[in-house]
Amino acid sequence: MSKFQISFDHRREAQERLEQAGGWIDYKKKGLPVFCFPNAQAKKKYIKLGQAAYRRKVEM
Structure with missing residues (x-):
């Protein structure tokens, strides 16, 4: 797996x-499907978006 790929996630919100x-x-x-990113910055943005979504979900 290259450094700009992560495991596939079947959830709609992850794909969004x-x-x-x-x-x-x-x-x-x-x-096998994988999530790919053009650069490290895009991968980091995806991770941060996921963290923010998790925080919103936990605070409910």
């Missing part, structure tokens, strides 16, 4: 965050 961060879904040689 992926789009907001500028990432896309790609497939490994064995056909």
Whole structure:
């Protein structure tokens, strides 16, 4: 796995965050999906969006 990829997440909200961060879904040689990012900054943005969403969910 390259440094700008993370494991696929089937949840809709995770895929929406992926789009907001500028990432896309790609497939490994064995056909497994992964989240890809053009650079480290986009990957970091995806992670921060996920952390913010978790905090909002916990505060409810």
